[in-house]
Amino acid sequence: MSEVVKKFLYLNRRAPYGTIYAWESLEVVLIGAAFDQEVSVMFLDDGVYELTKGHSTAGIGMKNFSPTYRTLGDYEVKNIFVDRDSLAARGLSEDDLVAVAWEDIDTGEERENIVEVVDAARVAELMEETDCIFSF
């Protein structure tokens, strides 16, 4: 563990598959796990579509990277936030989202699902609290 631990926030606002943003973001999150920082991932606007269940990409000949989101807890990601208004505007609810489990390998602390639906004020607060925002 490095001496200085910074709060990293990955902010996702794009739908998957139509553009490369979602995949690129996921790659950076996985790479960033090597740096032992405190990492949160946030989904706003069309980014909420990244976290929906049941992606089946056989018909479009693209890699289905949806299962990778469920492993984020194993890559140092401690918190995943989803904007409530973005879900509602798209006819989605919390039930449409994948669950992401988390376990601290040092303390054995476990959380069944680190995905948290939050309101706009909390989104703003989280952006203020973080040291560094990566935008996708």
Next chain:
Amino acid sequence: MSILHTVNKSPFERNSLDSCLKFAAAGGSLLLIEDGIYAAVKGSSVEAKVVGAQGSLKLYVLGPDLNARGFTADRVIPGINVVDYAGFVDLAAECDKVQAWL
């Protein structure tokens, strides 16, 4: 005389669907593809707009793009036909021309 309109952008991020609905003449067809399929999902803030368009246009959504994004036919607004790639080809062949709202 009919035009097949395609929209491949999310209605929440771009104005492709709005422009399509503004300029598409009655009697045409609209096929939602790629990120455009999000407009076909029930319960969203663009549902009323899409339902309104059904009065003058025939609406379709591409099944493989719908499934890739985690949705199945039961989540689609009633009256929008889910088609496969062969259906896309049929639509393109039946219509006189294609306008892609990119």
